[in-house]
Amino acid sequence: MRGGKDKADGDHSPYRFFSEVHYSVSMLEDRQQITETAKRVVSQLKCTERDLQNLTELGAHVLTNARNATERYPEAEERRLAANYQSLEDGLLELIQVFAGMENSAVCDPKLDGVNEKRVTAAFKRVINLMKEVFDVTQAIRWAIMENVEGIDEIASSEGIDKLIARL
Numbered sequence: 001m002r003g004g005k006d007k008a009d010g011d012h013s014p015y016r017f018f019s020e021v022h023y024s025v026s027m028l029e030d031r032q033q034i035t036e037t038a039k040r041v042v043s044q045l046k047c048t049e050r051d052l053q054n055l056t057e058l059g060a061h062v063l064t065n066a067r068n069a070t071e072r073y074p075e076a077e078e079r080r081l082a083a084n085y086q087s088l089e090d091g092l093l094e095l096i097q098v099f100a101g102m103e104n105s106a107v108c109d110p111k112l113d114g115v116n117e118k119r120v121t122a123a124f125k126r127v128i129n130l131m132k133e134v135f136d137v138t139q140a141i142r143w144a145i146m147e148n149v150e151g152i153d154e155i156a157s158s159e160g161i162d163k164l165i166a167r168l
Contacts, residue, residue: 053130056133078145099128
């Protein structure tokens with residue numbers, strides 16, 4: 001092209017300008033959508049945190065009652081309760097793995113960065129830690145039901161959640 005610029009040398013046409021504006025706006029919209037999604041995820045995880053905190057408190061109350069019980073359950077009832085608590089423990093282990101996978105996905109997502117990544121991953125970590133607390137209480141209750149109350153703390157803590165998760 002004579003006297004003019006070749007498009008490869010730097011096109012400053014209105015088309016290019018509007019293309020760049022459109023791209024910038026779409027990136028901004030994506031960023032806003034990511035931020036809004038991150039806020040919703042964190043909000044939902046906060047609800048889950050409250051539920052898990054309530055379960056931990058309830059579990060502590062049940063554990064105290066189980067440890068202070070003067071009568072043992074009939075053997076069939078003891079087996080049924082222990083099986084139910086074992087099933088709950090197994091479910092909690094699976095949930096912990098699922099939430100750990102979600103946290104890892106948040107860390108690896110290239111679109112989720114900065115403050116959004118920190119908020120989401122911190123919320124997942126809090127929920128995972130609370131799930132571990134619920135697991136520990138549940139396991140201690142199961143042991144209290146199955147065994148003599150004496151020495152239950154040592155038994156429950158010797159097979160902690162981290163060891164059980166590592167076995168998976």
